[in-house]
Amino acid sequence: xxxxxxxxxxxxxxxxxxxxxxxxxxxxxxxxxxxxxxxxxxxxxxxxxxxxxxxxxxxxxxxxxxxxxxxxxxxxxxxxxxxxxxxxxxxxxxxxxxxxxxxxxxxxxxxxxxxxxxxxxxxxxxxxxxxxxxxxxxxxxxxxxxxxxxxxxxxxxxxxxxxxxxxxxxxxxxxxxxxxxxxxxxxxxxxxxxxxxxxxxxxxxxxxxxxxxxxxxxxxxxxxxxxxxxxxxxxxxxxxxxxxxxxxxxxxxxxxxxxxxxxxxxxxxxxxxxxxxxxxxxxxxxxxxxxxxxxxxxxxxxxxxxxxxxxxxxxxxxxxxxxxxxxxxxxxxxxxxxxxxxxxxxxxxxxxxxxxxxxxxxxxxxxxxxxxxxxxxxxxxxxxxxxxxxxxxxxxxxxxxxxxxxxxxxxxxxxxxxxxxxxxxxxxxxxxxxxxxxxxxxxxxxxxxx
Amino acid sequence: xxxxxxxxxxxxxxxxxxxxxxxxxxxxxxxxxxxxxxxxxxxxxxxxxxxxxxxxxxxxxxxxxxxxxxxxxxxxxxxxxxxxxxxxxxxxxxxxxxxxxxxxxxxxxxxxxxxxxxxxxxxxxxxxxxxxxxxxxxxxxxxxxxxxxxxxxxxxxxxxxxxxxxxxxxxxxxxxxxxxxxxxxxxxxxxxxxxxxxxxxxxxxxxxxxxxxxxxxxxxxxxxxxxxxxxxxxxxxxxxxxxxxxxxxxxxxxxxxxxxxxxxxxxxxxxxxxxxxxxxxxxxxxxxxxxxxxxxxxxxxxxxxxxxxxxxxxxxxxxxxxxxxxxxxxxxxxxxxxxxxxxxxxxxxxxxxxxxxxxxxxxxxxxxxxxxxxxxxxxxxxxxxxxxxxxxxxxxxxxxxxxxxxxxxxxxxxxxxxxxxxxxxxxxxxxxxxxxxxxxxxxxxxxxxxxxxxx
Numbered sequence: 001x002x003x004x005x006x007x008x009x010x011x012x013x014x015x016x017x018x019x020x021x022x023x024x025x026x027x028x029x030x031x032x033x034x035x036x037x038x039x040x041x042x043x044x045x046x047x048x049x050x051x052x053x054x055x056x057x058x059x060x061x062x063x064x065x066x067x068x069x070x071x072x073x074x075x076x077x078x079x080x081x082x083x084x085x086x087x088x089x090x091x092x093x094x095x096x097x098x099x100x101x102x103x104x105x106x107x108x109x110x111x112x113x114x115x116x117x118x119x120x121x122x123x124x125x126x127x128x129x130x131x132x133x134x135x136x137x138x139x140x141x142x143x144x145x146x147x148x149x150x151x152x153x154x155x156x157x158x159x160x161x162x163x164x165x166x167x168x169x170x171x172x173x174x175x176x177x178x179x180x181x182x183x184x185x186x187x188x189x190x191x192x193x194x195x196x197x198x199x200x201x202x203x204x205x206x207x208x209x210x211x212x213x214x215x216x217x218x219x220x221x222x223x224x225x226x227x228x229x230x231x232x233x234x235x236x237x238x239x240x241x242x243x244x245x246x247x248x249x250x251x252x253x254x255x256x257x258x259x260x261x262x263x264x265x266x267x268x269x270x271x272x273x274x275x276x277x278x279x280x281x282x283x284x285x286x287x288x289x290x291x292x293x294x295x296x297x298x299x300x301x302x303x304x305x306x307x308x309x310x311x312x313x314x315x316x317x318x319x320x321x322x323x324x325x326x327x328x329x330x331x332x333x334x335x336x337x338x339x340x341x342x343x344x345x346x347x348x349x350x351x352x353x354x355x356x357x358x359x360x361x362x363x364x365x366x367x368x369x370x371x372x373x374x375x376x377x378x379x380x381x382x383x384x385x386x387x388x389x390x391x392x393x394x395x396x397x398x399x400x401x402x403x404x405x406x407x408x409x410x411x412x413x414x415x416x417x418x419x420x421x422x423x424x425x426x427x428x429x430x431x432x433x434x435x436x437x438x439x440x441x442x443x444x445x446x447x448x449x450x
Numbered sequence: 451x452x453x454x455x456x457x458x459x460x461x462x463x464x465x466x467x468x469x470x471x472x473x474x475x476x477x478x479x480x481x482x483x484x485x486x487x488x489x490x491x492x493x494x495x496x497x498x499x500x501x502x503x504x505x506x507x508x509x510x511x512x513x514x515x516x517x518x519x520x521x522x523x524x525x526x527x528x529x530x531x532x533x534x535x536x537x538x539x540x541x542x543x544x545x546x547x548x549x550x551x552x553x554x555x556x557x558x559x560x561x562x563x564x565x566x567x568x569x570x571x572x573x574x575x576x577x578x579x580x581x582x583x584x585x586x587x588x589x590x591x592x593x594x595x596x597x598x599x600x601x602x603x604x605x606x607x608x609x610x611x612x613x614x615x616x617x618x619x620x621x622x623x624x625x626x627x628x629x630x631x632x633x634x635x636x637x638x639x640x641x642x643x644x645x646x647x648x649x650x651x652x653x654x655x656x657x658x659x660x661x662x663x664x665x666x667x668x669x670x671x672x673x674x675x676x677x678x679x680x681x682x683x684x685x686x687x688x689x690x691x692x693x694x695x696x697x698x699x700x701x702x703x704x705x706x707x708x709x710x711x712x713x714x715x716x717x718x719x720x721x722x723x724x725x726x727x728x729x730x731x732x733x734x735x736x737x738x739x740x741x742x743x744x745x746x747x748x749x750x751x752x753x754x755x756x757x758x759x760x761x762x763x764x765x766x767x768x769x770x771x772x773x774x775x776x777x778x779x780x781x782x783x784x785x786x787x788x789x790x791x792x793x794x795x796x797x798x799x800x801x802x803x804x805x806x807x808x809x810x811x812x813x814x815x816x817x818x819x820x821x822x823x824x825x826x827x828x829x830x831x832x833x834x835x836x837x838x839x840x841x842x843x844x845x846x847x848x849x850x851x852x853x854x855x856x857x858x859x860x861x862x863x864x865x866x867x868x869x870x871x872x873x874x875x876x877x878x879x880x881x882x883x884x885x886x887x888x889x890x891x892x893x894x895x896x897x898x899x900x901x902x903x904x905x
Contacts, residue, residue: 046699053691053702053712056733088706223695226714230698294733 018113019297019444021290023406024051025280026232027239028394031132034235035277040069040076043232044083044129047279047399050230051125052088055283055295061090063121066108067128067281068099070397073136080127101431102348103306104128105280105401110439112284113301122289126405128398129279142170180432182312187319187432188349192258192267194317195351198358202266206250208350209271209391216388217243219407224387228407240274240394271350276394280402282409299409299425302440305329311434316369319352321436322428323359327370329438335424337377342411342425344404347390352430357384387411401429401437408441416443453845453868455858476867477600480561482630482877484657484684489529489628490559492516496550497534498543505616506534506567513625521550527559530628535568535586536608536615539579548589555596562601565627566590567615569608570641587639594637594900595865602632602866602900605639618647619889626881634842634874636865637900640893645832647888648787658686659884664734666690666726668717669744671697673846674793676704677872678741681880683708688734692717692726693744717744717770723777731783739883740778742771742792745811747848749804760807767811768818775822775836779829787833788826789883792819793875794840796898812840816894823892835891837882842898845869864899 026046029035035043044067052058067080076082081095100107105128112124139147143166150162179186195205219225220237229237255265257272283295290297307325309316322345330336337343337360345353359365360376367374387407390400408425415423423443430436456476459468468475480490493515497503510517510532531554538544551564566586574580586605593603604627606620613620623642626632665682669675670691679689689710693701698714705712713729715722730737745767748759771792778784797805798812819838826834843849843860849869852860861869878897881887 049706050698050702050712053705056705056709056711058706058709088709223716223719226695229695230702230712230714231696232699236696236698294735296732 015117016119017287018116018284018301019287019290020109020299020301020405020409020441021283021285021295022051022055022298023228023280023282023402023409024054024230025228025399025403025406026050026278027229027235027237028276028278028396028399029133029235030239030394031275031277033133033239033277034233035131036133038131038233038277039134040072040079040129040131040279041083041086043131043277043279044079044127045086046230046232047127047129047281048083048087048089048125051281051283053230054227056293057283058088059090062093062125063123064112064115065093065095065125065127066098066112067126068097068104068108068398069129069131070099070101070104071130071132071135072099079129099398100437101433101435102346102395102397102400103429103431103435103437104398105403106405106427106429106437106439107306107401109282109284109301109401109405110304110437113304116284116286123283123285125281125283126402127279127281128400128402130396130398131277132275132396133277138174140170140172140174142167146170180311180318186257188257188267188272190311190318191349191351192261192265194320194355195266195349196258196261196263197317198355200266200351200354200358202264204354205266205271205350206247208347208353209250210245210247212347212350212385212388212391213242213245214388215386216241216392219387224410228410238393240276241392245270267349267351271391273348273390273395276396278394278396278399280399280406282402282405296413297444298413299441300444302442303329303333304437304439305332306435306437308436309434316434317355318432318434319348319430319436320355320359321434322430322438323356323436324370325436325438326360326426326428327366327372327376329440330376331372333440335440337379337426339424340379340426341383341415341423342386342408343379343384344389344408344425344427345384346395346400346404346429347385348395348430350391353384356428404429405439405441412441412443416445453861456868474862474867476862477560477598479600479633479866479868480630481633481871481873486630488513488625489515489563490561491527491529492518493628494518494521494528494531494554495534496531497547498537500537502536502614502616503534505614506532509616509621521553527557528554528562529559530563530565532624533564533566534615535566538568539574539576539582541578541582541585544582544585544589558599558601560599560601561630561633562599563628564593564597564601564603565624566605567608567620567624568605569611573609573611590639591637591900597636597865600633600866602636604632604635604637607639607641609641609643613642613644617644617889619643619645622647622886622888623890625886631877631881633877634866634870634897634899635878635895638896640890640895642889643891645827645835645889645891648833648885659886660739660880661686663687663738663883664690664730664736665739665741665883666692666730666737667741667743668692670704671700673848674841674844674872674875675743676700678743678876678879679704679708679710681873681876682739682741682883683710685880685884687739690726690730690734717774718765720773722770723774726774727777727781727783736786737781737783738786739789739791740774741879741883742774742790742815744770745793747805747808749808751804752806755807763807764811764814767808768814771815772818775818779822779825785830785834787885787888788830789834789887790822790826790836791879791882792836792838794819794838794894796840796842796896796901799840799894799896800901816840819894820892827891833888835882835888837887837890837892838894839875839878839882840894840896840898841870841875842896842901843869844872844875846872864901866899868899870897870899
């Protein structure tokens, strides 16, 4: 962990460390819920404002703010920069938009950490936002052609002529779809196939959902979220969170995905993540930058790996890419699954958590698909998603990575302080398009290093 | 939060009508802006022709004020009258020194000040001296009710026989009462001790007296708490803004406005004090000022009071402050001229129907402040103070919910015939929190425009 470069030295001197210094998010809302009238920019600005307030960053010129939204209006091409301009940050703070489906937030953290490690910047804010309530609706391709033709017309008669080509079918708007463009299947249907292939039971999935709700509710109750979440528009906790839910209540729900498969359908609204609205932000920096501002080093961003799988031809499940990415990441770092004190697996569906673990524990799969000598290993369930995850918090696509990174970094810092021993965490996030991003965070011993 | 009635009676026809009808005629108050003159006109210094009176007049001259010793020599409207009574130990002599105020009262500028400086009756050796000293109390409180045009009358009471009116601690408190910072403080007597005051009273730091100081304000998301944060920030303090997590959105706005840090925290948590200290040290490098502003009301007649209604008010308003203070007293980080200022209430002094729980909690705060004052002073080598500020009717979102007629009447029931602004409370707190407030310890300062109820 201790490299000998001088903080702030030129990149040629080598790589230094990047740290997570803090985070903030707004409580996540249900589609059409508390944030029904909030735009992506409104929510992202609120998440940034809370981050600035918590860390006293008013008038600070941050090295770069990087983030994005999955469902984005074309007018929001500079969403992050525009949001920055609405905060009290120095207006000379640069920003850019980035998007990698549900992995947007985690990819933003990885991208910025790399810039910090290379000495290209001293500080950064990785952020993400999504609104399914205020999703961009586009006009149909037919109507778009008519409107463009009319706009290009040189005189009134040709403009009228262009408009006469409008047909009733053109007036149906194009709502954004989360279906995979190449298979026409929704993400849920894809995961239903994977769930069936790995023989994951309904009870196991419901149990994952139940733990997620209970763990998140408990984290709120013990004040763990007090410096991670800032209320917004009257919402104080996540709107989806059901602290009182029970195995019985979850068992009563009817399956919604995989009903056309030969096997019994197991995926319900209770063990799948609902559409949500929200935003998150993570503060990153070099050791020197943090120390000059009296900011704590919560965790070090150790390494990251992205993977993609061939789901189009059915060779691998749509949401299995993190399984592959983690195998490469662990091999590169000489780590086993048992070396992790905490594992955060984004709960797009409860079964993602289970198929991921099943795959890592399967000797033959790990040999043939991951190119390993044998099974990657198993994880004590008590180390997984210990403060709840997307099933309970909700999953505003691009905001999820920031939520996970911030709360994991805080968890590691808490572990280090309470036990006096270092702790390590693995984060995995699956994404549409057969993508998956994984990262390793480690706690920071109180002295030494850069 | 503008007072339409004040605007109305201070202009044209409506004003003369109100006068004919005998309706209250509140005046707009002189409020503090950095850089403004200390007083709105020349200062008249009255009192026995002694060295002590001379010393005080000389000190005021040192503040670049126009100082007169006789009411007949001034031509402009008086900005203030300071009456030095510290050597008057015979009630029969009192008239000779206070009656000369009369002609000045008729020529008082808007927002003028009368401030007496006398000694504590408790320190008098003879009954006649005690009588003379105590007489000042009734005099000031009565005169406060006669002042017009936003002018006020207040008194400083010297706790120790060895203190003289021109001592730094007394001058610092006098400066507060003369200034526009005390606009809604009226008819009050504040006891001044002999602790050293580490403040340059005339120097250039007057506009940023809290520069380099780290202040924590609880309940900072809204109302009076947000005003305290703004005022302390204006005076140069670095701020930690505390409120319950549910108030986080407003708290973040205030924090970003005053360039402080937001700390979402329930002050009733057992480790709240420790977490506040840790945050202040880690993020701001120190802790000097704690303002216990967070408070709740759960009004019920005692006949209908449920145990949880009683307990929740006592837990937030009193028990949390007690626990945090214990942690502050125990902390090695709270030793550099530390300041604790608690929000009490006139309900805790005079009582209020439907507020047995609130009144008890706020009276409890007063008891706590008086008992904690010597403890913090001892722990900090005599540099620390603990005081309370008791607001009267303050125009906030909370009082805006009182029904119109009740609110309008309640607002007029004080000598200044108007509600105070949250900033008026904040100014008093900023003074007590400043180095200049060092000689004021264990006191309850009312910011109530001299409410007709209570002391």
